[in-house]
Amino acid sequence: MTRLGQSHILAIGGGSFRQTRRQGSLEPSGLLRYALDLTGQDRPKLGLLATATGDDADWLLKMYGAFHTWDVEVSHLALFPMPSVESPRDWLLEQDVIYVSGGSVANLAVLWKLHGLDEAFEEAWRAGVVLSGQSAGALCWHVGGNTDSFGPVLRPWAEGLALLPYSCGVHYNSDPQRRALLHESIVSGELPEGYAADEGVALHYVGREFIQAVTVDPAGYAYKIERDGAEGRVKEFRVEPRLLTT
Numbered sequence: 001m002t003r004l005g006q007s008h009i010l011a012i013g014g015g016s017f018r019q020t021r022r023q024g025s026l027e028p029s030g031l032l033r034y035a036l037d038l039t040g041q042d043r044p045k046l047g048l049l050a051t052a053t054g055d056d057a058d059w060l061l062k063m064y065g066a067f068h069t070w071d072v073e074v075s076h077l078a079l080f081p082m083p084s085v086e087s088p089r090d091w092l093l094e095q096d097v098i099y100v101s102g103g104s105v106a107n108l109a110v111l112w113k114l115h116g117l118d119e120a121f122e123e124a125w126r127a128g129v130v131l132s133g134q135s136a137g138a139l140c141w142h143v144g145g146n147t148d149s150f151g152p153v154l155r156p157w158a159e160g161l162a163l164l165p166y167s168c169g170v171h172y173n174s175d176p177q178r179r180a181l182l183h184e185s186i187v188s189g190e191l192p193e194g195y196a197a198d199e200g201v202a203l204h205y206v207g208r209e210f211i212q213a214v215t216v217d218p219a220g221y222a223y224k225i226e227r228d229g230a231e232g233r234v235k236e237f238r239v240e241p242r243l244l245t246t
Helices: 030-037 057-066 088-094 105-114 117-126 176-188
Strands: 008-012 017-019 026-028 045-049 073-077 097-100 130-134 144-147 155-157 167-169 194-197 201-206 209-215 222-227 234-239
Touching: 008 030, 008 194, 017 057, 026 030, 026 057, 030 097, 030 130, 030 201, 045 057, 045 088, 057 073, 073 088, 088 117, 105 117, 105 144, 117 130, 144 176, 167 176, 167 222, 176 194, 176 222, 176 234, 194 201, 209 222
Parallel strands: 008 130, 045 073, 045 097, 097 130, 144 167, 167 194
Antiparallel strands: 008 201, 017 026, 144 155, 194 222, 201 209, 222 234
16 A cells, blocks of 8 residues: 555544535535545545544445445454454554544544554554544544533543644534533643644644645634733634635
């Protein structure tokens, strides 16, 4: 397998899939086409993880169905009731791109560490496997963010894989709790400075460097959040994303 030799992460704030006219079915948005294109493969191997949903079978089935017309080779890794493949590490390294679904990022992180996936993901990332995901599947690659893993009131969470040394904000324009809490958590030092994405927007990193934001929503933005040196304040800079046409 020939890879491009770079380490990519695509952290999606929301909007990985769209509802179709057929009830209960989904189709991937242009954000996932962008992730697949980063592999440089004509027929990329796409690995799905729904750990954050407890490996919900209905959600996995919907994701498989969403890609049925795309030229991709789809497989998945489940951890319940036991790993679905003999060697999760080997499976990860065989993929061209990984997509991690939303759900409970706190539960996901505990299970991944228990099964040694924290180290395996870093190895795969360094080997050029594109890592992507939405919500919990975006937060997990960072130091952390805010999450509803513990209940409907959001809480800061800083137990991510930290492949990216930043905090991450997701669903930034659709959940009014998220912006204020992310700002507070950065000011307090619970979370480092970082980036955030609206619905339909994804953050693209090469190595540990933020390269650009991409969007399927013309009204969506990304953001960079920094401490401004004054006690109790942050600076938030709006980042204009590149609009994807497919």
